[in-house]
Amino acid sequence: MSPEFAITEHPSEGDRHVLAVRGEIDLFTAPELKQVLAESIESGRVRIVIDLTETTFLDSTALGVLIGAVKRLRSRDGALAIVNTEENISKTFEITGLDQIFTIVSTREEAIDAVDPARDGAG
Numbered sequence: 001m002s003p004e005f006a007i008t009e010h011p012s013e014g015d016r017h018v019l020a021v022r023g024e025i026d027l028f029t030a031p032e033l034k035q036v037l038a039e040s041i042e043s044g045r046v047r048i049v050i051d052l053t054e055t056t057f058l059d060s061t062a063l064g065v066l067i068g069a070v071k072r073l074r075s076r077d078g079a080l081a082i083v084n085t086e087e088n089i090s091k092t093f094e095i096t097g098l099d100q101i102f103t104i105v106s107t108r109e110e111a112i113d114a115v116d117p118a119r120d121g122a123g
Helices: 030-042 060-077 086-098 106-114 116-123
Strands: 007-013 016-025 046-057 077-082 102-105
Touching: 007 030, 016 030, 016 060, 016 106, 030 046, 030 060, 046 060, 046 086, 046 106, 046 116, 060 077, 102 106
Parallel strands: 016 046, 046 077, 077 102
Antiparallel strands: 007 016
16 A cells, blocks of 8 residues: 655755655645645745655656746746655656656755755756
């Protein structure tokens, strides 16, 4: 049985924010993720880490939410990084070509470094 869907927010200092998602992100749960992301961005948290280490599945609806978040963040000079260690989710990103769009790393620390404003000039 897969774990129940949940989003845990871990505010960091400044404009950084970490969202840890557990369970499946699909047609039914993606709207909740979209709302949490929108609220974070609207409140000025434009350096967002989405930790998917406890996520077991994501579908096209979830991918749409993530793409939308990247677009909103880029328009605000923000950044988004994804933490993922799940092989099936990695394959989803690769098959769709979104591994070229998103910054995907294997640890939360790497993701926090990846959204650091000091790195903006490198990308």
